[in-house]
Amino acid sequence: MHRSLRLRLLAGSLVWILAAVAITGVLLADLFGQHVRERVDAELHGHLDQLTALFEIAPDGTATLRMPLSDPRLSRPYAGLYWQVDGGPAGTIGLLRSRSLWDTALSVPPDTLADGEVHVHDVDGPDASRVRLMERLIRPAEQPDTAYRLIVALDTRQIHEPVEEFATLLAIALGVLALGLGAAAVLQVGIGLAPLGRMRQALGAVRDGHTRRLEGDYPREVQPLVDELNTLLAHDEAMVERARTQAGNLAHAVKTPLTILANAARNDPSELARLVDEQVGDARRQVDYHLARARAAVAVQQPGLRTPLRPVLDGLIRVMRRLHAERDLHIAMADVADTLACRGDAQDLQEILGNLLDNACKWAARQVSITAATADGQLVVHIDDDGPGLDEAQRSAVLARGVRADEHTPGSGLGLAIAHELARVYGGDLRLDISPLGGLRATLTMPSA
Structure with a gap:
């Protein structure tokens, strides 16, 4: 990945998106949970204020409520909302309590309260539940030496369930958002790096010889x-x-x-x-x-070299037919497509093929054949003649400079050596074999364009 700019950009973007979405989800869930708890505390405080306002001491000295609290849940057993009054002269637990507590009482942890002070606790509630409890200590004017603890409580499931539902919906929404942002990041990276892809294609066109310069309109950062x-x-x-x-x-x-x-x-x-x-x-x-x-x-060091094969061969065949007109040679070119091209200089390709064709025409009895194709990125040209051919030792020797197969035949002994050397300079090769026509086959391999 460290060698791929695209992967590095995508990895950085996706990590940042996932981190941002995850942090946002945690913060939003925490804020919503805090909001729900504040709302619950406000509701409990309202019930506690109502309980305080309705609490009184009867003429006979007993604690009572002038009227029931308004919330109907307090009348249904285990409805999730409860109130309770502790204390009195005997310090009774559950001196007064809501019908919703049924036959249980809230267990309040030991706490030191000042008169009128409000405390909040999370404790075990009825029916194996957990409740959020709010308490206040009061001393009625009728009994200034007697303390009463007023308690209201709400089942914590009414806090956790909305938070969990919100967290589930939030996770789905943020997941969809993360997918959308990830797709946007992929698209953005693809669009952002597209000019580099076009530049690579332009360089390929220069290498293949289709153009001599990088062409196209590029962004200011790439231009x-x-x-x-x-x-x-x-x-x-x-x-x-x-x-x-x-x-x-x-x-x-x-x-x-x-x-x-x-x-x-x-x-x-x-x-x-x-x-x-x-x-x-x-x-x-x-x-x-x-x-x-x-x-x-x-x-060979120059980029963009590209020489079509067919025009070079056409010109050389015309020259060879004139040079060897008195011998009535049949020079045939078969299976040479117009699209075949060599990644080399035109003058060098003419030099190589000219030497090979001239050598074939000098030794041919009646016929010279030329075929060409591409294989594994290489241009392969076969030049065959029906002459006497060469044995294996001679085929190796004539590729050396100045070595001639027959001293009586006009020539310098450099033609095949020059062709061999030029082919190797371009990264190709020249090989001599027995021809299907009975004479010599020269197989030239050059880089294909």
Whole structure:
């Protein structure tokens, strides 16, 4: 996850959402519970005030109520709301009590009360329940030396049940809210990172040779990166072009004096002139070989290279038919789709295929066949001829520089070596095998675009 920006953003957002929703749920549930308890305490205080107002001492000295309390629950057994009066001259527990207590009495914990002071407790109630109890100590004017404890109580289920119901509804609501916020976070991250996805596709288009620059409209936060990448691509392209120009200038600078020497040697019949002519020719071939290798080494570093295969082959076939017109060769191209392309420079691909086709045409008896396909991201081109072919030792030897299978056939011995070297520079390969036509098969493998 630490390598995925999307997962990190989503994880951070979801953790924050869950934490915020959980904290909000706890706080709201606590606030609601506190509100319910305050309402219950207010209700109990009202009942206690009413009990205090109705409590009196009869002329015969007994404690009584002028009239029953107004809440009907106090008349139903175990209805959840209770009142009780303790004390009197004998300190009786349950001196007076509501009908709702039936045959039980509230057990009040020992407590020291000042006159008129109110205390609240949670204690065991009737019918195996828990009650919230509020008590007050009074001394009637008729009996100033006698204390009476007035008590009202409410079943705590009337506190917990609303809180639990609220917590359940709150959990459902907050769960739906969390899901909605999570979906919004996923959508937001997806939309926010979409420009990076488009930039990756644009870079892929540059790599595959469909375009030379990153194109498209990007947000202000991403556009500077796009501009820097385009600047880098332009800089690399300029460096490649300068390297090619310098290589061409160097080759021209070397070839010019070589040409002068070769022309001078041809006009002189001496042995020294013949030797000079041979060495000049060898030097020129070496310059061509190393120039092609250097050009390919520079070109392979350039992004966006893409050369369609079919046009290159069409042009080379036309040239070979003219060069070998007197031999009436049949040069056929089959199964070469228009969509096949090489991730390489057009001039280098022409150099490689030109050497392979020229070699096949030199040795073919009547027929040369060309097929091509893609396999595992590689462009595979087969060039077959019906010539004499080569044995296994010769097939390995002719890929070395300057080695020729037949010294009587015109050539420098560098054509196959140049093709092999250029293919390897691009990450491809050249392999020689026995052809289905009976001669030699040259299998060229190059990166596919």
